[in-house]
Amino acid sequence: MREKSAYIHEDLGEDAYKHARKYYHVLQKVPHFGNLNDKIFKFSTSFSTDHVSELLRNLKKSIGSFVTPVSSGHGDIDLMIPGLHKSKRD
Structure with a gap:
């Protein structure tokens, strides 16, 4: 976003x-x-779909207190501001 x-x-x-x-x-x-002269709301990453579940678990464990890792499908994991989702921005 x-x-x-x-x-x-x-x-x-x-x-x-x-x-x-x-x-x-x-x-x-x-x-x-x-x-960048912009507000950054999330970072998107792409991985092999075979590894997304394990990566998501590891990201939640290691950085989940700073950003919210969520699967957005097709091997993509988004790192979002906590409390933010696709239909909400501050």
């Missing part, structure tokens, strides 16, 4: 960009995420 745009690192390949464009119609390639 984003306020102005979604972002993807410019070093990722074209396949990753095309995959992200399915979900984020406003998507910008950036060299780094440190100086």
Whole structure:
């Protein structure tokens, strides 16, 4: 989720960009995420679907007090601000 745009690192390949464009119609390639003039609501990650359940459990255990890891399907795991969901933004 984003306020102005979604972002993807410019070093990722074209396949990753095309995959992200399915979900984020406003998507910008950036060299780094440190100086974005935007509010970031979540980070999305993609993994092999074979490993998502185990990764999700491990993420909840290791970083669940800081962000809320949730499966968004098709091998994707979103790291969201606690209490935030797709239909709610502050």
